[in-house]
Amino acid sequence: MPSLVYLEMVYLLRGEMGAGKTHWVKNALPQYDVTSPTFSIINQYADNLYHMDLYRLERDSDFLHLGLWEILMDRGNTVYIEWPERLPKRYIDLIKGGEYQEISIASRHR
Numbered sequence: 480m481p482s483l484v485y486l487e488m489v490y491l492l493r494g495e496m497g498a499g500k501t502h503w504v505k506n507a508l509p510q511y512d513v514t515s516p517t518f519s520i521i522n523q524y525a526d527n528l529y530h531m532d533l534y535r536l537e538r539d540s541d542f543l544h545l546g547l548w549e550i551l552m553d554r555g556n557t558v559y560i561e562w563p564e565r566l567p568k569r570y571i572d573l574i575k576g577g578e579y580q581e582i583s584i585a586s587r588h589r
Contacts, residue, residue, distance in 0.1 A: 487527075487554060487555055487556070487557060487578060488557055488558075488578045488579060488580060489551065489557075489558045489560065489574045489577065489578070489579040489580075490507075490557075490558070490559045490560065490579070490580050490582060491560050491563040491574070491579060491580070491581045491582065492504070492559060492560060492561045492562075492563070492582050492584060493562075493563065493564070493581065493582065493583045493584065494583060494584035494585065494586070495585075495586055496534075497586060498584045498585060498586040499584050499586065500532075500561040500584055501513065501514075501515045501516075501530075501532075501561065503582065503584055504530055504559045507559070508524065508528075511524040511525070511528070512524075513530065515532065516530050516531055516532040516561070517532045517534065517535075520532060520533070520535065520536070520545060521545060521546075521547075521550075527553070527555050527556045527557060528556070528557050529550055529556060529557070529558045529559070530558075530559045530561075531547070531558065531559065531560045531561065532561040532562060533560060533561065533562040533563065533565040533566065534561065534562045534565065536565050537565075539567045542566070542567060542570065547570065548570070548573075551570060551573050551574060552573070554577055554578075563581075
């Protein structure tokens with residue numbers, strides 16, 4: 480469970496399927512109705528607050544059509560990204576040029 484959540488930051492949430500990445504976001508944002516963005520891909524909870532699940536994205540053009548670049552370019556946004564390993568390199572470079580935190584989540588149920 481997160482102890483501190485900072486605004487204007489990108490959180491890269493890593494973990495196996497079912498490890499609890501969305502649950503982590505729910506705990507980080509108890510004031511919002513956090514739901515899994517598995518099918519919507521991007522959930523927006525407030526003006527500058529986004530939660531993304533990139534598991535189903537495969538091509539660079541998928542990211543472009545979703546407007547992900549624009550969301551990440553706005554340093555005033557707070558963004559939670561599940562499956563960040565799917566991001567194209569230029570997106571990772573953009574994220575690592577600002578405030579970000581990588582979080583690894585391990586499943587307790589094995």
